[in-house]
Amino acid sequence: MAEPQDAVSLLLRRLSATSRARIGLGRAGQGLPTRETLAFRLAHAQARDAVAAGLDTEALRQRLDEDSVIVGSAAADRTAYLKDPGAGRRLDDDSRERLRPGDYDVAVVIADGLSAVAANSNALPVYAELRRIMDGVTFAPVVFAHMARVALGDEIGELLGARSLVMLIGERPGLSSADSLGAYITRSPRKGRVDSERNCISNIRPDGLSHEQAARNIAWILKEAERIGETGIALKDRRDRRTLSQDED
Structure with missing residues:
Protein backbone atom coordinates (compact mmCIF):
# COMPACT_ATOMS: atom_id res chain seq x y z
CA MET A 1 0.00 0.00 0.00
CA ARG A 41 6.22 36.49 -12.69
CA LEU A 42 6.47 35.81 -16.41
CA ALA A 43 2.80 34.80 -16.60
CA HIS A 44 1.81 37.95 -14.75
CA ALA A 45 3.85 40.08 -17.15
CA GLN A 46 2.29 38.33 -20.15
CA ALA A 47 -1.20 39.00 -18.78
CA ARG A 48 -0.39 42.70 -18.32
CA ASP A 49 1.07 42.89 -21.83
CA ALA A 50 -2.04 41.24 -23.28
CA VAL A 51 -4.30 43.87 -21.72
CA ALA A 52 -2.14 46.72 -23.05
CA ALA A 53 -1.52 45.27 -26.53
CA GLY A 54 -3.28 46.54 -29.64
CA LEU A 55 -5.08 44.75 -32.43
CA ASP A 56 -2.64 44.25 -35.32
CA THR A 57 -5.10 45.09 -38.08
CA GLU A 58 -2.44 45.49 -40.77
CA ALA A 59 -1.15 41.94 -40.31
CA LEU A 60 -4.65 40.54 -39.86
CA ARG A 61 -5.92 42.14 -43.06
CA GLN A 62 -2.96 40.80 -45.01
CA ARG A 63 -3.66 37.29 -43.73
CA LEU A 64 -7.40 37.62 -44.36
CA ASP A 65 -7.03 38.69 -48.00
CA GLU A 66 -10.68 39.72 -48.42
CA ASP A 67 -12.79 42.82 -47.88
CA SER A 68 -12.79 44.16 -44.33
CA VAL A 69 -13.62 47.27 -42.34
CA ILE A 70 -11.78 48.84 -39.39
CA VAL A 71 -13.79 50.58 -36.68
CA GLY A 72 -13.15 51.98 -33.24
CA SER A 73 -15.17 52.49 -30.09
CA ALA A 74 -15.86 55.79 -28.37
CA ALA A 75 -12.88 55.20 -26.05
CA ALA A 76 -10.23 57.81 -26.84
CA ASP A 77 -7.31 55.58 -25.85
CA ARG A 78 -6.48 52.37 -23.99
CA THR A 79 -6.55 54.07 -20.60
CA ALA A 80 -10.03 55.46 -21.25
CA TYR A 81 -11.12 52.04 -22.51
CA LEU A 82 -10.04 50.34 -19.30
CA LYS A 83 -11.48 53.01 -17.00
CA ASP A 84 -14.81 53.46 -18.80
CA PRO A 85 -16.29 50.16 -20.04
CA GLY A 86 -19.29 52.01 -21.45
CA ALA A 87 -17.13 53.81 -24.00
CA GLY A 88 -16.06 50.45 -25.41
CA ARG A 89 -19.69 49.55 -26.08
CA ARG A 90 -20.33 52.49 -28.42
CA LEU A 91 -18.95 53.18 -31.89
CA ASP A 92 -17.32 56.50 -32.62
CA ASP A 93 -19.01 58.69 -35.23
CA ASP A 94 -16.51 58.01 -38.02
CA SER A 95 -16.90 54.26 -37.63
CA ARG A 96 -20.66 54.41 -38.09
CA GLU A 97 -20.12 56.02 -41.47
CA ARG A 98 -17.90 53.13 -42.61
CA LEU A 99 -20.53 50.45 -42.07
CA ARG A 100 -22.94 49.88 -44.96
CA PRO A 101 -26.04 47.67 -44.69
CA GLY A 102 -26.45 44.63 -46.88
CA ASP A 103 -28.27 41.32 -47.18
CA TYR A 104 -26.03 39.36 -44.80
CA ASP A 105 -26.74 36.16 -42.91
CA VAL A 106 -23.77 36.58 -40.58
CA ALA A 107 -21.48 39.42 -39.56
CA VAL A 108 -18.17 38.56 -37.91
CA VAL A 109 -16.38 41.10 -35.73
CA ILE A 110 -12.79 40.54 -34.60
CA ALA A 111 -12.05 42.69 -31.57
CA ASP A 112 -9.19 43.25 -29.16
CA GLY A 113 -11.23 43.21 -25.96
CA LEU A 114 -9.01 42.65 -22.94
CA SER A 115 -6.47 40.56 -24.86
CA ALA A 116 -5.48 41.64 -28.35
CA VAL A 117 -2.95 38.80 -28.18
CA ALA A 118 -5.87 36.35 -28.27
CA ALA A 119 -7.54 38.07 -31.20
CA ASN A 120 -4.30 38.42 -33.16
CA SER A 121 -3.45 34.73 -32.85
CA ASN A 122 -6.78 32.88 -32.70
CA ALA A 123 -9.54 34.84 -34.44
CA LEU A 124 -8.67 34.28 -38.11
CA PRO A 125 -8.26 30.48 -37.82
CA VAL A 126 -11.72 30.29 -36.23
CA TYR A 127 -13.20 32.54 -38.91
CA ALA A 128 -11.59 30.58 -41.75
CA GLU A 129 -12.95 27.29 -40.42
CA LEU A 130 -16.39 28.83 -39.89
CA ARG A 131 -16.48 30.01 -43.51
CA ARG A 132 -15.43 26.56 -44.68
CA ILE A 133 -18.14 24.64 -42.85
CA MET A 134 -20.90 27.20 -43.50
CA ASP A 135 -20.72 27.14 -47.27
CA GLY A 136 -23.68 28.95 -48.84
CA VAL A 137 -24.06 31.40 -45.96
CA THR A 138 -23.69 35.09 -46.84
CA PHE A 139 -21.03 36.77 -44.69
CA ALA A 140 -20.61 40.51 -44.30
CA PRO A 141 -17.11 41.95 -44.70
CA VAL A 142 -15.10 41.18 -41.56
CA VAL A 143 -15.04 44.08 -39.12
CA PHE A 144 -11.93 44.71 -37.02
CA ALA A 145 -12.81 46.65 -33.88
CA HIS A 146 -10.37 48.56 -31.70
CA MET A 147 -10.93 49.08 -27.96
CA ALA A 148 -14.12 47.06 -28.09
CA ARG A 149 -16.36 45.51 -25.48
CA VAL A 150 -18.72 42.65 -26.32
CA ALA A 151 -21.79 44.88 -26.75
CA LEU A 152 -20.07 46.92 -29.47
CA GLY A 153 -20.79 44.06 -31.83
CA ASP A 154 -24.54 44.55 -31.51
CA GLU A 155 -24.36 48.07 -32.93
CA ILE A 156 -22.04 46.87 -35.70
CA GLY A 157 -24.35 44.00 -36.62
CA GLU A 158 -27.36 46.31 -36.64
CA LEU A 159 -25.70 48.85 -38.94
CA LEU A 160 -24.65 46.07 -41.32
CA GLY A 161 -28.17 44.65 -41.36
CA ALA A 162 -26.90 41.18 -40.45
CA ARG A 163 -29.33 38.53 -39.26
CA SER A 164 -26.75 37.07 -36.86
CA LEU A 165 -23.55 38.34 -35.29
CA VAL A 166 -20.40 36.53 -34.20
CA MET A 167 -18.12 38.60 -31.97
CA LEU A 168 -14.63 37.12 -31.65
CA ILE A 169 -13.00 39.02 -28.81
CA GLY A 170 -10.02 38.64 -26.50
CA GLU A 171 -10.98 37.51 -23.01
CA ARG A 172 -9.61 38.87 -19.77
CA PRO A 173 -6.17 37.20 -19.44
CA GLY A 174 -5.37 34.95 -16.52
CA LEU A 175 -2.11 33.70 -15.08
CA SER A 176 -2.25 30.56 -17.21
CA SER A 177 -3.96 31.90 -20.33
CA ALA A 178 -3.15 35.30 -21.80
CA ASP A 179 -4.37 34.25 -25.26
CA SER A 180 -7.94 33.08 -24.63
CA LEU A 181 -10.52 34.09 -27.24
CA GLY A 182 -14.26 34.31 -26.66
CA ALA A 183 -17.05 34.02 -29.24
CA TYR A 184 -20.37 35.76 -28.61
CA ILE A 185 -23.28 34.91 -30.91
CA THR A 186 -26.37 37.12 -31.17
CA ARG A 187 -29.45 36.69 -33.33
CA SER A 188 -30.93 39.92 -34.72
CA PRO A 189 -28.17 42.11 -33.25
CA ARG A 190 -29.12 45.63 -32.27
CA LYS A 191 -27.96 48.27 -29.87
CA GLY A 192 -29.24 47.59 -26.37
CA ARG A 193 -29.06 43.80 -26.41
CA VAL A 194 -28.14 42.30 -23.03
CA ASP A 195 -25.95 39.36 -22.01
CA SER A 196 -28.93 37.01 -21.60
CA GLU A 197 -29.65 37.43 -25.32
CA ARG A 198 -26.22 36.15 -26.38
CA ASN A 199 -24.53 32.75 -26.39
CA CYS A 200 -20.87 32.53 -25.41
CA ILE A 201 -18.10 30.08 -26.26
CA SER A 202 -14.92 30.71 -24.28
CA ASN A 203 -11.34 29.51 -23.84
CA ILE A 204 -10.63 29.26 -27.56
CA ARG A 205 -6.87 28.76 -27.87
CA PRO A 206 -4.36 26.00 -28.64
CA ASP A 207 -4.30 24.82 -25.01
CA GLY A 208 -8.08 25.09 -24.66
CA LEU A 209 -10.93 24.68 -27.14
CA SER A 210 -9.46 24.13 -30.59
CA HIS A 211 -10.17 26.51 -33.47
CA GLU A 212 -11.92 23.74 -35.39
CA GLN A 213 -14.18 22.73 -32.51
CA ALA A 214 -14.98 26.35 -31.71
CA ALA A 215 -16.05 26.93 -35.32
CA ARG A 216 -18.26 23.83 -35.23
CA ASN A 217 -19.91 25.01 -32.02
CA ILE A 218 -20.47 28.50 -33.44
CA ALA A 219 -21.96 27.05 -36.63
CA TRP A 220 -24.36 24.89 -34.63
CA ILE A 221 -25.54 27.88 -32.58
CA LEU A 222 -26.01 29.98 -35.73
CA LYS A 223 -28.11 27.27 -37.36
CA GLU A 224 -30.18 26.71 -34.24
CA ALA A 225 -30.64 30.47 -33.80
CA GLU A 226 -31.93 30.71 -37.35
CA ARG A 227 -34.39 27.89 -36.63
CA ILE A 228 -35.85 29.34 -33.41
CA GLY A 229 -35.22 33.02 -34.12
CA GLU A 230 -33.37 33.68 -30.85
CA THR A 231 -30.09 33.32 -29.01
CA GLY A 232 -29.19 33.55 -25.33
CA ILE A 233 -31.16 31.79 -22.62
CA ALA A 234 -33.74 30.70 -25.20
CA LEU A 235 -31.13 28.60 -27.00
CA LYS A 236 -29.77 25.65 -25.06
CA ASP A 237 -27.07 23.35 -26.37
CA ARG A 238 -28.54 19.93 -25.65
CA ARG A 239 -26.33 17.95 -28.00
CA ASP A 240 -24.76 14.76 -26.72
CA ARG A 241 -21.30 15.89 -25.54
CA ARG A 242 -19.80 12.65 -26.85
CA THR A 243 -20.70 13.64 -30.40
CA LEU A 244 -19.69 17.31 -30.38
CA SER A 245 -16.44 16.63 -32.19
CA GLN A 246 -18.31 14.64 -34.85
CA ASP A 247 -20.74 17.36 -35.93
CA GLU A 248 -21.41 17.51 -39.64
CA ASP A 249 -19.26 19.85 -41.64
Missing part, protein backbone atom coordinates in the same frame (compact mmCIF):
# COMPACT_ATOMS: atom_id res chain seq x y z
CA ALA A 2 1.31 3.44 -0.92
CA GLU A 3 2.25 5.82 1.86
CA PRO A 4 -0.16 8.79 2.29
CA GLN A 5 2.49 11.23 1.09
CA ASP A 6 3.13 9.13 -2.02
CA ALA A 7 -0.60 9.04 -2.74
CA VAL A 8 -0.81 12.82 -2.48
CA SER A 9 2.18 13.26 -4.79
CA LEU A 10 0.63 10.90 -7.33
CA LEU A 11 -2.66 12.78 -7.22
CA LEU A 12 -0.92 16.12 -7.72
CA ARG A 13 1.05 14.77 -10.68
CA ARG A 14 -2.15 13.51 -12.28
CA LEU A 15 -3.90 16.83 -11.75
CA SER A 16 -0.99 18.87 -13.09
CA ALA A 17 -0.90 16.68 -16.21
CA THR A 18 -4.47 17.71 -17.08
CA SER A 19 -4.31 21.42 -16.28
CA ARG A 20 -2.04 24.43 -16.60
CA ALA A 21 -3.15 25.56 -13.15
CA ARG A 22 -0.36 25.85 -10.60
CA ILE A 23 -0.75 22.54 -8.78
CA GLY A 24 1.88 20.73 -6.71
CA LEU A 25 4.69 23.18 -7.40
CA GLY A 26 6.88 21.90 -4.60
CA ARG A 27 8.91 23.89 -2.11
CA ALA A 28 12.41 25.24 -1.67
CA GLY A 29 12.81 25.75 2.05
CA GLN A 30 9.86 27.88 3.14
CA GLY A 31 9.12 29.20 -0.35
CA LEU A 32 8.45 28.11 -3.89
CA PRO A 33 11.20 26.83 -6.17
CA THR A 34 12.96 29.59 -8.11
CA ARG A 35 11.78 28.15 -11.43
CA GLU A 36 8.12 28.38 -10.37
CA THR A 37 8.54 31.85 -8.91
CA LEU A 38 10.01 33.13 -12.16
CA ALA A 39 7.33 31.36 -14.20
CA PHE A 40 4.64 33.09 -12.12
Whole structure:
Protein backbone atom coordinates (compact mmCIF):
# COMPACT_ATOMS: atom_id res chain seq x y z
CA MET A 1 0.00 0.00 0.00
CA ALA A 2 1.31 3.44 -0.92
CA GLU A 3 2.25 5.82 1.86
CA PRO A 4 -0.16 8.79 2.29
CA GLN A 5 2.49 11.23 1.09
CA ASP A 6 3.13 9.13 -2.02
CA ALA A 7 -0.60 9.04 -2.74
CA VAL A 8 -0.81 12.82 -2.48
CA SER A 9 2.18 13.26 -4.79
CA LEU A 10 0.63 10.90 -7.33
CA LEU A 11 -2.66 12.78 -7.22
CA LEU A 12 -0.92 16.12 -7.72
CA ARG A 13 1.05 14.77 -10.68
CA ARG A 14 -2.15 13.51 -12.28
CA LEU A 15 -3.90 16.83 -11.75
CA SER A 16 -0.99 18.87 -13.09
CA ALA A 17 -0.90 16.68 -16.21
CA THR A 18 -4.47 17.71 -17.08
CA SER A 19 -4.31 21.42 -16.28
CA ARG A 20 -2.04 24.43 -16.60
CA ALA A 21 -3.15 25.56 -13.15
CA ARG A 22 -0.36 25.85 -10.60
CA ILE A 23 -0.75 22.54 -8.78
CA GLY A 24 1.88 20.73 -6.71
CA LEU A 25 4.69 23.18 -7.40
CA GLY A 26 6.88 21.90 -4.60
CA ARG A 27 8.91 23.89 -2.11
CA ALA A 28 12.41 25.24 -1.67
CA GLY A 29 12.81 25.75 2.05
CA GLN A 30 9.86 27.88 3.14
CA GLY A 31 9.12 29.20 -0.35
CA LEU A 32 8.45 28.11 -3.89
CA PRO A 33 11.20 26.83 -6.17
CA THR A 34 12.96 29.59 -8.11
CA ARG A 35 11.78 28.15 -11.43
CA GLU A 36 8.12 28.38 -10.37
CA THR A 37 8.54 31.85 -8.91
CA LEU A 38 10.01 33.13 -12.16
CA ALA A 39 7.33 31.36 -14.20
CA PHE A 40 4.64 33.09 -12.12
CA ARG A 41 6.22 36.49 -12.69
CA LEU A 42 6.47 35.81 -16.41
CA ALA A 43 2.80 34.80 -16.60
CA HIS A 44 1.81 37.95 -14.75
CA ALA A 45 3.85 40.08 -17.15
CA GLN A 46 2.29 38.33 -20.15
CA ALA A 47 -1.20 39.00 -18.78
CA ARG A 48 -0.39 42.70 -18.32
CA ASP A 49 1.07 42.89 -21.83
CA ALA A 50 -2.04 41.24 -23.28
CA VAL A 51 -4.30 43.87 -21.72
CA ALA A 52 -2.14 46.72 -23.05
CA ALA A 53 -1.52 45.27 -26.53
CA GLY A 54 -3.28 46.54 -29.64
CA LEU A 55 -5.08 44.75 -32.43
CA ASP A 56 -2.64 44.25 -35.32
CA THR A 57 -5.10 45.09 -38.08
CA GLU A 58 -2.44 45.49 -40.77
CA ALA A 59 -1.15 41.94 -40.31
CA LEU A 60 -4.65 40.54 -39.86
CA ARG A 61 -5.92 42.14 -43.06
CA GLN A 62 -2.96 40.80 -45.01
CA ARG A 63 -3.66 37.29 -43.73
CA LEU A 64 -7.40 37.62 -44.36
CA ASP A 65 -7.03 38.69 -48.00
CA GLU A 66 -10.68 39.72 -48.42
CA ASP A 67 -12.79 42.82 -47.88
CA SER A 68 -12.79 44.16 -44.33
CA VAL A 69 -13.62 47.27 -42.34
CA ILE A 70 -11.78 48.84 -39.39
CA VAL A 71 -13.79 50.58 -36.68
CA GLY A 72 -13.15 51.98 -33.24
CA SER A 73 -15.17 52.49 -30.09
CA ALA A 74 -15.86 55.79 -28.37
CA ALA A 75 -12.88 55.20 -26.05
CA ALA A 76 -10.23 57.81 -26.84
CA ASP A 77 -7.31 55.58 -25.85
CA ARG A 78 -6.48 52.37 -23.99
CA THR A 79 -6.55 54.07 -20.60
CA ALA A 80 -10.03 55.46 -21.25
CA TYR A 81 -11.12 52.04 -22.51
CA LEU A 82 -10.04 50.34 -19.30
CA LYS A 83 -11.48 53.01 -17.00
CA ASP A 84 -14.81 53.46 -18.80
CA PRO A 85 -16.29 50.16 -20.04
CA GLY A 86 -19.29 52.01 -21.45
CA ALA A 87 -17.13 53.81 -24.00
CA GLY A 88 -16.06 50.45 -25.41
CA ARG A 89 -19.69 49.55 -26.08
CA ARG A 90 -20.33 52.49 -28.42
CA LEU A 91 -18.95 53.18 -31.89
CA ASP A 92 -17.32 56.50 -32.62
CA ASP A 93 -19.01 58.69 -35.23
CA ASP A 94 -16.51 58.01 -38.02
CA SER A 95 -16.90 54.26 -37.63
CA ARG A 96 -20.66 54.41 -38.09
CA GLU A 97 -20.12 56.02 -41.47
CA ARG A 98 -17.90 53.13 -42.61
CA LEU A 99 -20.53 50.45 -42.07
CA ARG A 100 -22.94 49.88 -44.96
CA PRO A 101 -26.04 47.67 -44.69
CA GLY A 102 -26.45 44.63 -46.88
CA ASP A 103 -28.27 41.32 -47.18
CA TYR A 104 -26.03 39.36 -44.80
CA ASP A 105 -26.74 36.16 -42.91
CA VAL A 106 -23.77 36.58 -40.58
CA ALA A 107 -21.48 39.42 -39.56
CA VAL A 108 -18.17 38.56 -37.91
CA VAL A 109 -16.38 41.10 -35.73
CA ILE A 110 -12.79 40.54 -34.60
CA ALA A 111 -12.05 42.69 -31.57
CA ASP A 112 -9.19 43.25 -29.16
CA GLY A 113 -11.23 43.21 -25.96
CA LEU A 114 -9.01 42.65 -22.94
CA SER A 115 -6.47 40.56 -24.86
CA ALA A 116 -5.48 41.64 -28.35
CA VAL A 117 -2.95 38.80 -28.18
CA ALA A 118 -5.87 36.35 -28.27
CA ALA A 119 -7.54 38.07 -31.20
CA ASN A 120 -4.30 38.42 -33.16
CA SER A 121 -3.45 34.73 -32.85
CA ASN A 122 -6.78 32.88 -32.70
CA ALA A 123 -9.54 34.84 -34.44
CA LEU A 124 -8.67 34.28 -38.11
CA PRO A 125 -8.26 30.48 -37.82
CA VAL A 126 -11.72 30.29 -36.23
CA TYR A 127 -13.20 32.54 -38.91
CA ALA A 128 -11.59 30.58 -41.75
CA GLU A 129 -12.95 27.29 -40.42
CA LEU A 130 -16.39 28.83 -39.89
CA ARG A 131 -16.48 30.01 -43.51
CA ARG A 132 -15.43 26.56 -44.68
CA ILE A 133 -18.14 24.64 -42.85
CA MET A 134 -20.90 27.20 -43.50
CA ASP A 135 -20.72 27.14 -47.27
CA GLY A 136 -23.68 28.95 -48.84
CA VAL A 137 -24.06 31.40 -45.96
CA THR A 138 -23.69 35.09 -46.84
CA PHE A 139 -21.03 36.77 -44.69
CA ALA A 140 -20.61 40.51 -44.30
CA PRO A 141 -17.11 41.95 -44.70
CA VAL A 142 -15.10 41.18 -41.56
CA VAL A 143 -15.04 44.08 -39.12
CA PHE A 144 -11.93 44.71 -37.02
CA ALA A 145 -12.81 46.65 -33.88
CA HIS A 146 -10.37 48.56 -31.70
CA MET A 147 -10.93 49.08 -27.96
CA ALA A 148 -14.12 47.06 -28.09
CA ARG A 149 -16.36 45.51 -25.48
CA VAL A 150 -18.72 42.65 -26.32
CA ALA A 151 -21.79 44.88 -26.75
CA LEU A 152 -20.07 46.92 -29.47
CA GLY A 153 -20.79 44.06 -31.83
CA ASP A 154 -24.54 44.55 -31.51
CA GLU A 155 -24.36 48.07 -32.93
CA ILE A 156 -22.04 46.87 -35.70
CA GLY A 157 -24.35 44.00 -36.62
CA GLU A 158 -27.36 46.31 -36.64
CA LEU A 159 -25.70 48.85 -38.94
CA LEU A 160 -24.65 46.07 -41.32
CA GLY A 161 -28.17 44.65 -41.36
CA ALA A 162 -26.90 41.18 -40.45
CA ARG A 163 -29.33 38.53 -39.26
CA SER A 164 -26.75 37.07 -36.86
CA LEU A 165 -23.55 38.34 -35.29
CA VAL A 166 -20.40 36.53 -34.20
CA MET A 167 -18.12 38.60 -31.97
CA LEU A 168 -14.63 37.12 -31.65
CA ILE A 169 -13.00 39.02 -28.81
CA GLY A 170 -10.02 38.64 -26.50
CA GLU A 171 -10.98 37.51 -23.01
CA ARG A 172 -9.61 38.87 -19.77
CA PRO A 173 -6.17 37.20 -19.44
CA GLY A 174 -5.37 34.95 -16.52
CA LEU A 175 -2.11 33.70 -15.08
CA SER A 176 -2.25 30.56 -17.21
CA SER A 177 -3.96 31.90 -20.33
CA ALA A 178 -3.15 35.30 -21.80
CA ASP A 179 -4.37 34.25 -25.26
CA SER A 180 -7.94 33.08 -24.63
CA LEU A 181 -10.52 34.09 -27.24
CA GLY A 182 -14.26 34.31 -26.66
CA ALA A 183 -17.05 34.02 -29.24
CA TYR A 184 -20.37 35.76 -28.61
CA ILE A 185 -23.28 34.91 -30.91
CA THR A 186 -26.37 37.12 -31.17
CA ARG A 187 -29.45 36.69 -33.33
CA SER A 188 -30.93 39.92 -34.72
CA PRO A 189 -28.17 42.11 -33.25
CA ARG A 190 -29.12 45.63 -32.27
CA LYS A 191 -27.96 48.27 -29.87
CA GLY A 192 -29.24 47.59 -26.37
CA ARG A 193 -29.06 43.80 -26.41
CA VAL A 194 -28.14 42.30 -23.03
CA ASP A 195 -25.95 39.36 -22.01
CA SER A 196 -28.93 37.01 -21.60
CA GLU A 197 -29.65 37.43 -25.32
CA ARG A 198 -26.22 36.15 -26.38
CA ASN A 199 -24.53 32.75 -26.39
CA CYS A 200 -20.87 32.53 -25.41
CA ILE A 201 -18.10 30.08 -26.26
CA SER A 202 -14.92 30.71 -24.28
CA ASN A 203 -11.34 29.51 -23.84
CA ILE A 204 -10.63 29.26 -27.56
CA ARG A 205 -6.87 28.76 -27.87
CA PRO A 206 -4.36 26.00 -28.64
CA ASP A 207 -4.30 24.82 -25.01
CA GLY A 208 -8.08 25.09 -24.66
CA LEU A 209 -10.93 24.68 -27.14
CA SER A 210 -9.46 24.13 -30.59
CA HIS A 211 -10.17 26.51 -33.47
CA GLU A 212 -11.92 23.74 -35.39
CA GLN A 213 -14.18 22.73 -32.51
CA ALA A 214 -14.98 26.35 -31.71
CA ALA A 215 -16.05 26.93 -35.32
CA ARG A 216 -18.26 23.83 -35.23
CA ASN A 217 -19.91 25.01 -32.02
CA ILE A 218 -20.47 28.50 -33.44
CA ALA A 219 -21.96 27.05 -36.63
CA TRP A 220 -24.36 24.89 -34.63
CA ILE A 221 -25.54 27.88 -32.58
CA LEU A 222 -26.01 29.98 -35.73
CA LYS A 223 -28.11 27.27 -37.36
CA GLU A 224 -30.18 26.71 -34.24
CA ALA A 225 -30.64 30.47 -33.80
CA GLU A 226 -31.93 30.71 -37.35
CA ARG A 227 -34.39 27.89 -36.63
CA ILE A 228 -35.85 29.34 -33.41
CA GLY A 229 -35.22 33.02 -34.12
CA GLU A 230 -33.37 33.68 -30.85
CA THR A 231 -30.09 33.32 -29.01
CA GLY A 232 -29.19 33.55 -25.33
CA ILE A 233 -31.16 31.79 -22.62
CA ALA A 234 -33.74 30.70 -25.20
CA LEU A 235 -31.13 28.60 -27.00
CA LYS A 236 -29.77 25.65 -25.06
CA ASP A 237 -27.07 23.35 -26.37
CA ARG A 238 -28.54 19.93 -25.65
CA ARG A 239 -26.33 17.95 -28.00
CA ASP A 240 -24.76 14.76 -26.72
CA ARG A 241 -21.30 15.89 -25.54
CA ARG A 242 -19.80 12.65 -26.85
CA THR A 243 -20.70 13.64 -30.40
CA LEU A 244 -19.69 17.31 -30.38
CA SER A 245 -16.44 16.63 -32.19
CA GLN A 246 -18.31 14.64 -34.85
CA ASP A 247 -20.74 17.36 -35.93
CA GLU A 248 -21.41 17.51 -39.64
CA ASP A 249 -19.26 19.85 -41.64
